[in-house]
Amino acid sequence: MDGFFQDNINDINGKDINILIDNYMPLIIKTVSSITGRYVSVKNDDEFSIALMAFKEAVDKYDENKGIFSSFAKLVISSRVKNHLVRENKHNKVESIEELSESGINIEDIYHTEIEGSDEISIEISKLKDEINKFGFSFEDLVEEAPKHDDTRKRAISISEKVNDEVILKNFMYEKRRLPIKQISLKFSVTEKILKRSKRFIISVVIILDKNFRNLKLWVRR
Numbered sequence: 052m053d054g055f056f057q058d059n060i061n062d063i064n065g066k067d068i069n070i071l072i073d074n075y076m077p078l079i080i081k082t083v084s085s086i087t088g089r090y091v092s093v094k095n096d097d098e099f100s101i102a103l104m105a106f107k108e109a110v111d112k113y114d115e116n117k118g119i120f121s122s123f124a125k126l127v128i129s130s131r132v133k134n135h136l137v138r139e140n141k142h143n144k145v146e147s148i149e150e151l152s153e154s155g156i157n158i159e160d161i162y163h164t165e166i167e168g169s170d171e172i173s174i175e176i177s178k179l180k181d182e183i184n185k186f187g188f189s190f191e192d193l194v195e196e197a198p199k200h201d202d203t204r205k206r207a208i209s210i211s212e213k214v215n216d217e218v219i220l221k222n223f224m225y226e227k228r229r230l231p232i233k234q235i236s237l238k239f240s241v242t243e244k245i246l247k248r249s250k251r252f253i254i255s256v257v258i259i260l261d262k263n264f265r266n267l268k269l270w271v272r273r
Contacts, residue, residue, distance in 0.1 A: 105131035211256035
């Protein structure tokens with residue numbers, strides 16, 4: 052998601068804080084949701100209010116030596132929200148959500164995120180759930196199987212993109228309701244063992260790409 056913003060210090064300095072908050076609202080909500088592991092209310096959640104203050108802090112403290120602004124802001128927001136949760140004796144919950152967020156698609160974020168004034172994400176979630184159910188697995192299954200290591204995740208996403216670009220492989224997947232593991236293995240020189248470990252994740256990403264679920268694409272970690 053950080054790459055989506057393509058930001059630098061010139062994009063941050065001198066900008067009205069309310070405009071910046073609007074521009075970075077998806078990042079703010081995503082960061083809070085990934086830590087709390089629940090539905091984020093932009094009107095009533097203490098954690099969301101803390102995240103907004105943390106975002107302003109990030110704006111005030113940012114300089115080009117701190118790297119990409121979105122990454123720096125995420126770090127500050129995460130730190131402040133986690134500190135709050137620790138004070139509220141929720142540290143164990145924080146740790147468990149951090150483990151979950153290592154999945155290639157932040158399922159908790161997708162499932163619980165609310166973007167004010169829009170139900171596009173909810174519609175896309177519902178469509179994705181319907182699609183993967185046709186393949187015989189659920190969101191819960193996807194969370195359990197999603198790659199936990201960064202290199203494994205990136206490799207699975209790369210495979211998903213290649214499958215999405217191959218009409219024959221993609222049509223096979225939809226028609227047979229399964230991943231064409233042997234064909235993919237031969238075409239892209241990847242072992243069947245690797246494919247089997249991430250097959251549900253790959254299927255889900257192919258669906259997101261093929262159906263052009265615009266908002267859900269933002270939650271696929273590149």
